[in-house]
Amino acid sequence: MQKVEVIEFVKNGRVFELKPKDFAGRRMTIDEVEMIFGAFAAFWQYKGELNPQKPHALLKSGLHSNGFINCRAVLDYPHLCMILANEMKKAIEEKYPRESLQQIGGIASSAYSALDLGFCLAYLFSQDFNKKIKHIIVEKDTDGNPTMVRGGLDLNMKVLVINELMTTKAGSTWETKKAIMECNGNDPGPDIFSRSFVLMHRSKDFELADGSEVVPVFYFDIENYEPNDCPYCRAGSEAIKPKIDNNWNILHGKA
Numbered sequence: 001m002q003k004v005e006v007i008e009f010v011k012n013g014r015v016f017e018l019k020p021k022d023f024a025g026r027r028m029t030i031d032e033v034e035m036i037f038g039a040f041a042a043f044w045q046y047k048g049e050l051n052p053q054k055p056h057a058l059l060k061s062g063l064h065s066n067g068f069i070n071c072r073a074v075l076d077y078p079h080l081c082m083i084l085a086n087e088m089k090k091a092i093e094e095k096y097p098r099e100s101l102q103q104i105g106g107i108a109s110s111a112y113s114a115l116d117l118g119f120c121l122a123y124l125f126s127q128d129f130n131k132k133i134k135h136i137i138v139e140k141d142t143d144g145n146p147t148m149v150r151g152g153l154d155l156n157m158k159v160l161v162i163n164e165l166m167t168t169k170a171g172s173t174w175e176t177k178k179a180i181m182e183c184n185g186n187d188p189g190p191d192i193f194s195r196s197f198v199l200m201h202r203s204k205d206f207e208l209a210d211g212s213e214v215v216p217v218f219y220f221d222i223e224n225y226e227p228n229d230c231p232y233c234r235a236g237s238e239a240i241k242p243k244i245d246n247n248w249n250i251l252h253g254k255a
């Protein structure tokens with residue numbers, strides 16, 4: 001399917017009619033993924049020049065931002081999660097030859113937002129290579145950070161680390177990788193593919209805390225700012241919470 005057709009489909013409320021094969025022979029474009037996320041009120045980005053009339057986003061973390069992405073709103077639907085996992089698979093295949101990927105024994109993703117994506121990706125690779133590939137769930141600890149792999153892992157299982165979203169190099173993508181490195185306690189951990197893959201990359205960092213490469217499937221030029229050091233505030237733009245009251249429409253210039 002051509003890009004214009006995909007965009008028409010989504011515009012007409014037919015997003016659930018899309019199939020992974022509609023993107024065969026090409027990669028889904030940024031415009032398309034923005035449209036799909038937009039259909040779930042899961043994507044917003046400040047467009048154009050700084051403008052005091054146009055507000056920016058106040059995130060849950062308290063930081064201000066010129067963008068907002070809520071992966072869970074989309075990935076909770078297996079149908080769309082499978083389409084996006086298929087796009088992630090293509091990005092992985094562009095970075096590793098097939099012989100290397102045949103060594104995948106497990107795909108690790110963390111609770112909760114990246115779990116379905118990891119499951120779908122493990123399924124797709126398993127089906128492609130006709131071999132057993134485990135989905136490794138990295139669970140949250142009592143502080144809410146993904147650090148735990150129950151029961152440890154077989155040393156012979158080579159692991160690929162993925163995440164649904166990355167904002168900083170020391171965030172959940174790194175914590176997921178670190179959890180795999182440390183999953184066997186004082187004993188060595190399994191081999192890990194050097195590159196990690198992120199579906200929605202909204203970071204200035206293209207490496208993790210250990211200096212290893214991060215490959216975005218979709219990259220967005222979105223930045224977060226401390227409230228007292230925010231160029232949007234300085235320009236007179238108001239910071240508003242995206243998902244309360246009528247703010248979503250206001251951010252989109254529809255209110």
Ligand SMILES: [Zn+2]
Pocket residue numbers: 056064065225227230231232233234238239
């Ligand atoms: Zn601000």
